[in-house]
Amino acid sequence: MDNKAMHRISYGLYIVTAFMDGQDNGCITNTVAQVTSKPNRISVTVNKGNFTHEMIQNTGKFTVSVISKAADFALFRHFGFQTGREVDKFDGFSDCERASNGRMIVTKGTNAWIAAKVEKSVDLGTHTMFIADVTDMEVLDKTPSCTYEYYLSDIKTKPQEVGKTSEGQTIWRCVICGYEYVGDELPEDFVCPLCKHPASDFEKIVPGAAPEAKSAPASDRKTVWRCTVCGYEYEGDELPADYACPICGVGAEDFEKT
DSSP states (O other): OOGGGGGGSOOBOEEEEEEETTEEEEEEESOOEEEEETTEEEEEEEETTSHHHHHHHHHOEEEEEEEBTTOOHHHHHHHHSSOTTTOOTTTTOOSEEEOTTSOEEEOSSEEEEEEEEEEEEEEOSSEEEEEEEEEEEEEOOOOOBOBHHHIIIIISOOOBOSSOOOTTOOEEEETTTOBEEESSSOOTTOBOTTTOOBGGGEEEEOTTOOOOSSOOOGGGOOOEEEETTTOOEEESSSOOTTOBOTTTOOBGGGEEEO
């Protein structure tokens, strides 16, 4: 069986927003779909580890903002690379307005929004599928919707150098997004300006360094599990069954052994 067949399924990308106890929050997902037209119902499947999941489960309401090709990487970084348990994602965020159901609409880099009220929840183990009645919706502009394939090819930031380096100058590369910092030492409190991950997620690279004469013995090699959605890599002999990607929130079933 070829598991890569699953990669041929096309996905859109969305910001799902919720509100609870005076706080707004939102996360990036690729799991929104219309399930019936009469009544008009949609579904969204959210990882149980996401703060947005807790908010929807407790309040029964959410809004979907459909991401368009006009979106930039900053939008994905803002809603996908940090958790609402630690950061108020709408504090100082001005490209939004409140929908009729009291949940936020993201108005920049999106082309439509849909407000919904949960009618049924399906426990899928690591995720919950929320099936909801559409209570309101609006088209914002005619820009085509962003697919996951378009995000990877045209929006996602590629590894880049901070500046010109001379031979032998030390580079510290973020293992999450590929951002490169140039300097002999990486400050302990450094935070990646792209994905906001700390210094612990940087690896030291020296341009021009000679490669190792021998590869590590097979017994010393680490097994890598790669997220098929965002590319994040987990090292370990086994991937925990309840593991959730720290970047995009998908579960262990969306990782492949490399």
